[in-house]
Amino acid sequence: MKAENKATPKIVSISSGKGGVGKTSITVNLATALAGQGKKVLLIDGDLGLANVDVILGLNVRHTIRETVEEGRDPSATLVEILPGFSVLPASSGVPEMANLSYEEQAFLTDALERIIGDFDYVLVDTAAGIGDSVLWFNEWADVNFIILSPDPTAMTDAYALIKVLQGRYGKKNFHLIVNQVKSKKEGQEVYANMKTVLEKFLGIIPGYQGAIPQDSAVARAVRSQRPFFMSQPGSRASLAIKDICERLLSS
Amino acid sequence: MAREYPVECVSVGRGDDDVPRAVLYLDSNLDRSGKEEILRSCPSLGKGVRRLSGPDDVLPAISTSGTLKNMVNTELAKVKKSRLPCGLLLLKITGVDGRADLQKNEAVIRNSLPQPEQLAHYGETTFAVLLPGLGIRQARCEAQRIYEKVREHVDCREKEMSVSAGMTVCVARHIPGAATFIDMAASQLQRAEQEGPGIYWEDQKEKENSCQVTAEERAHLFSFLTEGGKDQP
Numbered sequence: 001m002k003a004e005n006k007a008t009p010k011i012v013s014i015s016s017g018k019g020g021v022g023k024t025s026i027t028v029n030l031a032t033a034l035a036g037q038g039k040k041v042l043l044i045d046g047d048l049g050l051a052n053v054d055v056i057l058g059l060n061v062r063h064t065i066r067e068t069v070e071e072g073r074d075p076s077a078t079l080v081e082i083l084p085g086f087s088v089l090p091a092s093s094g095v096p097e098m099a100n101l102s103y104e105e106q107a108f109l110t111d112a113l114e115r116i117i118g119d120f121d122y123v124l125v126d127t128a129a130g131i132g133d134s135v136l137w138f139n140e141w142a143d144v145n146f147i148i149l150s151p152d153p154t155a156m157t158d159a160y161a162l163i164k165v166l167q168g169r170y171g172k173k174n175f176h177l178i179v180n181q182v183k184s185k186k187e188g189q190e191v192y193a194n195m196k197t198v199l200e201k202f203l204g205i206i207p208g209y210q211g212a213i214p215q216d217s218a219v220a221r222a223v224r225s226q227r228p229f230f231m232s233q234p235g236s237r238a239s240l241a242i243k244d245i246c247e248r249l250l251s252s
Numbered sequence: 253m254a255r256e257y258p259v260e261c262v263s264v265g266r267g268d269d270d271v272p273r274a275v276l277y278l279d280s281n282l283d284r285s286g287k288e289e290i291l292r293s294c295p296s297l298g299k300g301v302r303r304l305s306g307p308d309d310v311l312p313a314i315s316t317s318g319t320l321k322n323m324v325n326t327e328l329a330k331v332k333k334s335r336l337p338c339g340l341l342l343l344k345i346t347g348v349d350g351r352a353d354l355q356k357n358e359a360v361i362r363n364s365l366p367q368p369e370q371l372a373h374y375g376e377t378t379f380a381v382l383l384p385g386l387g388i389r390q391a392r393c394e395a396q397r398i399y400e401k402v403r404e405h406v407d408c409r410e411k412e413m414s415v416s417a418g419m420t421v422c423v424a425r426h427i428p429g430a431a432t433f434i435d436m437a438a439s440q441l442q443r444a445e446q447e448g449p450g451i452y453w454e455d456q457k458e459k460e461n462s463c464q465v466t467a468e469e470r471a472h473l474f475s476f477l478t479e480g481g482k483d484q485p
Binding site: 111168171 | 470
């Protein structure tokens with residue numbers, strides 16, 4: 001499904017259930033890769049109370065989504081341009097209230113976001129960890145749900161639980177799995193195959209496979225340097241994996 | 253009805269317990285001879301003729317936006333646009349005797365609402381309260397608060413009265429038609445009448461728990477780790 005019309009960008013949520021599996025890093029680098037392909041990308045930091053996107057990008061933000069919600073500030077005035085065609089809508093850090101928006105605030109935020117996303121081809125939402133309201137809400141809003149997991153029973157269980165809730169409560173079906181921190185492509189495929197088997201057996205869902213990202217020291221170095229590894233180390237194994245994922249997204 | 257047309261309510265027949273078995277609504281604008289002609293044509297009238305209510309007894313308007321269905325339609329359209337949920341609470345008070353009781357009950361409910369225009373009639377002794385913008389948890393709390401207010405009022409009365417309540421909540425991802433939405437609340441009200449006092453709603457907890465990962469699902473997820481790889485996609 002391509003974003004054929006600028007007025008209707010493809011909204012992709014990136015979630016995991018479990019924290020620490022690499023959502024933010026993958027989202028930031030995927031957005032960078034898409035922008036490198038000439039696409040206009042908006043990256044929304046959906047971890048509304050504990051922002052991380054700005055940290056990974058080394059941004060010094062002055063305005064965040066919080067001001068849109070609390071003061072009605074135009075979100076387009078909050079955008080930070082990272083590269084031509086790649087903008088970020090930053091979240092706030094250390095604000096518990098933002099992690100627990102009321103229905104009215106969520107609806108207000110949706111309206112505000114929908115007013116600005118028309119300028120983009122892709123909108124990527126890096127959600128918070130867990131299955132809290134904001135996670136579910138962003139996933140419901142999205143057209144496509146990317147679920148990140150690692151070859152770890154807790155990550156797999158949490159990813160499965162998230163998918164189950166999204167399907168059970170919101171009727172979502174369009175899930176795509178990305179397996180992170182794998183030792184090999186084969187391991188990634190095995191994890192995907194297992195998840196696919198269980199999802200199909202119990203929930204009737206056949207998830208897509210967006211790919212696997214290998215364990216790579218380039219990732220940690222990039223995070224510490226606050227620069228996307230796709231930019232700082234484009235030849236790294238992680239960057240090549242992101243490139244594959246990007247191409248699959250563009251061709252879907 | 254009394255709100256829009258000035259009518260007189262006339263008992264047509266009374267049972268052994270002196271309770272009206274049927275009533276006749278007469279247009280108050282008719283002149284005396286017109287009313288007498290109509291009353292003469294009714295064979296069961298006689299000494300049992302009794303004016304139950306008149307134009308001065310009209311119930312104050314509950315809602316200026318029309319019937320309950322119209323109100324629900326309006327709120328469901330808002331749900332679609334705003335993505336905010338909406339609850340509907342039906343409160344039935346039994347043991348009501350006459351218009352005065354009805355008016356008192358209505359006043360109690362109206363006074364408990366932040367917005368009086370949320371209130372409508374659903375049948376003779378049942379009131380409908382719209383709860384816009386409230387999800388299931390918030391709607392439950394609000395419904396409980398209103399219910400407790402009505403219970404307090406009912407328990408203070410000398411007559412034996414009881415209150416039953418049924419509730420439903422609509423969310424943006426699945427918006428039923430107005431009639432269906434009302435029926436959903438009505439079916440919960442029916443449960444309340446059959447099963448005992450209290451507020452009844454769809455068993456949301458059951459739905460929530462149905463998303464819980466089962467032991468069998470976990471076992472399948474972890475079998476990969478103990479048995480090795482599966483077939484590649």
